[in-house]
Amino acid sequence: MAPSETTTDPVSTSVDMTHPQIMKALSGLMLGMFVAILSSTIVSNALPQIISDLGGTQSSYTWVVTAALLSMTAATPLWGKLSDLFSKKLLVQISLVIYVLGSVVAGMSQNTGTLIACRVVQGIGVGGLSALAQIVMAAMISPRERGRYSGYLGAVFAVATVGGPLLGGVITDTDWLGWRWCFYVGAPFAIIALIVLQKTLRLPVVRRDVKVDWLGAFLISAAVSLLLIWVTQAGDSYEWISWQTWAMTGGSVVLGLLFVLVESRASDPIIPLRLFRNKTITLASTASLFVGIAMFSGTVFFSQFFQLARGESPTMSGILTIPMIAGLFVSSTVSGQVITKTGRWKAWLVSGGVLLTAGMGLLGTLRHDTPYWHIAVYMAVTGLGLGMMMQNLVLATQNQVAPEDLGAASSVVTFFRSLGGAMGVSALGAVMAHRVTHYVQDGLTALGPKAAAMGHSGTAGGGIPDLDKLPAPIREVIESAYGHGVGDVFLYAAPFALLGLVLVVFIKEVALKSKPSVHTPAAASDAAPPAGTAKIGDIADAAVKA
Structure with a gap:
């Protein structure tokens, strides 16, 4: 039997929200996203030190990343479905609380097993935030205008992505703090985000009698x-x-x-299979799978490259990745603004695919002694490509679906991007462990029998090496092995970026809608304002009905 829809407190007035009103309504959401991304990226440059202190291996290193991506992937469709049934604001707040709790307990970990388990909890929370951020924007803003605000969201993503590694590096390099504070530092910001969300975000709630799948x-x-x-x-x-x-x-x-x-x-499936009858949704989702491989491989393996192949500190490792984040920041904001003005988005997707493929191919040439200005250019090109593709694949999908499928469709694209990231990090992590072991063995053999007897110390079979404790000849072998190994990782990832480009070429450009993607019938608001007062919530509730 089809789910029934019940509503209360109908709002009959239809008004348009101004830019300041939308920004105020989205402020808490963007702050929540900032906290989640910051808490995620803050550990990237600390991971070599974390795994070393906890006695982990290259496999542990990979799983600390993969565990969060896995739970994020699995949870994303469920969050998307729940957003079609319950208060979006409440779900954002719940996902933020889950993520912060996972982070705090992760900071208390005494072994890699506990840390990996906590990362699973973190992933459940960030899966909600990633899916719900796009869904909330779609509920308030028309596709034509959404490019502009997706650009702002991309800018928040970029700032948190570059700020996280930098802050994490400083914390790790500060003796009286230590890496555990990488997990604790986001808690105060999360509390602020929860308060701001409660005061600023008001959306319609459509209540239906359903059975969650x-x-x-x-x-x-x-x-x-x-x-x-x-x-x-x-x-x-x-x-x-x-x-x-x-x-x-x-x-x-x-x-x-x-x-x-x-x-x-299923009467109410977590991923409605009928969505894939739409060619655009199928192509965008599959392209997101390949974009995820490229995106997460870059953020995960750069920290190992700079710290283990070039001997940089965690702080400096964060600074050296700025070109990629700057490229992502510029392309996501500029493309969003231009799409809003022109209504055309496919050219940005295709251009992003070209740049991403070229960037990954260039990064495949990395070695431990590659001049930094070469690396900076390669990272910037990759970042430009990512910024053009990530948000716009979601935008193309949201423009194709009915309001009742908005949450499910948005989460499908995010799901495939997370799945690509999880599979990519797992597979490429295994490739890197194998290649590093091979290069270390070759290098040690070249040094002589005594060095060769050390085997594959510091790679998959051993722990993450401490370069400062190694003799100069051995250190050079390890650095060369990690430099070449990371280069191989990007070379293996480049064909997947090319596949993503091929897929977006076949996506048909459809004119962006000029109305927000919400149900026409009035719905109950998340929180009713006092009678007789005209607040931003009143305007938001009315505008999303327009």
Whole structure:
């Protein structure tokens, strides 16, 4: 039986929100996104030190990143579906609380197992924030105007992305703080974000009698988890061609098929399969998968490159990645402003795909002694490409769906981007561990029998190396191995960026709508203002009905 829709407190007035009103309504949301991204990126330059202190390996390093991406991937469609049923503001606040709690407990970790478990909790929270940020904007702003505000969101993303590693590096390099404060520092900002959200964000709530598709959520999570475990362990714990490989990949395929079966019969599926009948949604979602591989491989492996291949401090490692973030900042804001003025978006997607593919290919030439100005140019090109593609793939999708599918469709694109990131980091992390081991063995063999007897110290089979404690010849071998290994990672990622470019070429450009993507019937507001007062919430509630 189709879900019924009930509403209260109808708002009959229709007015347009001004730019200042929209910015005020979105202020808490952007602050929440800033906190989540900051808390995520702040550990990137601290990870080599964290894994070393906790006695972890290259596999642990990869899983600390992958665990958050995995739970984020699995949770994103569920958050999107819940946003179609319940208060979006409440869901944003809940996801922010979950993320901060995971961060605080992560700071108390005494081993990599606990840290990885806490990262799973963090990922659930950030999955909500990532999906809900786009959904809330779509509920308030028309697609034609949304490019402008997506650019602002991209700018927040860029600032938090560059600020996180810098702050994390400073904290890690400060003796009286230490890396644990990388997890604690976001808590005060999160409290402020919660207060601002409560006061500024007011959206309609559509209440329907539904049954949340928990079985579908479990099956997609299990299928993705099994696949990622296989990718991470293959070539290390067992051979790529082995019974474990057949068991895990086969199990993942079976779970995936069961997921499709359940979704096709569910009254309110977590991912409505009918969405994929739309060519644009299918192409944009698949392109997001490949963009995710490129995006997360860049943010994850640069810290290892600068610290382990070039001997830089965590602080300096953050500073050296600024060109990529600057490129992302510029392209996301500029493309958003121009799209709002012209209504044309496909050229930006195609240009972004070209730049991203070129940037990843150039980064594939990295070695430990590559001149920094070369690296800076390569990073800037990659950042420009990412900024043009990330937000605009979501925009193209949102412009194609009915209001009742807005949350699900938005989260599908985010889901595939997160899935690409999780699979990419897992697979590329395994590739890097293998390549670094190979290069270290070759380098040590060249130094003589005594050095060769050290084996693959400091790579997948050992721990993350402490360069300061190594003799000069051994240190040079390790630096060269990590430099070449990271270059190989980007070279392997470049073809996926090219596939993303090919897919966006086939996306048909559809004129952007001039109305926000919300239900026409009036709905209950998240919080009713006192009678007789005209607040931003009144304007927002009325405007989203327009």
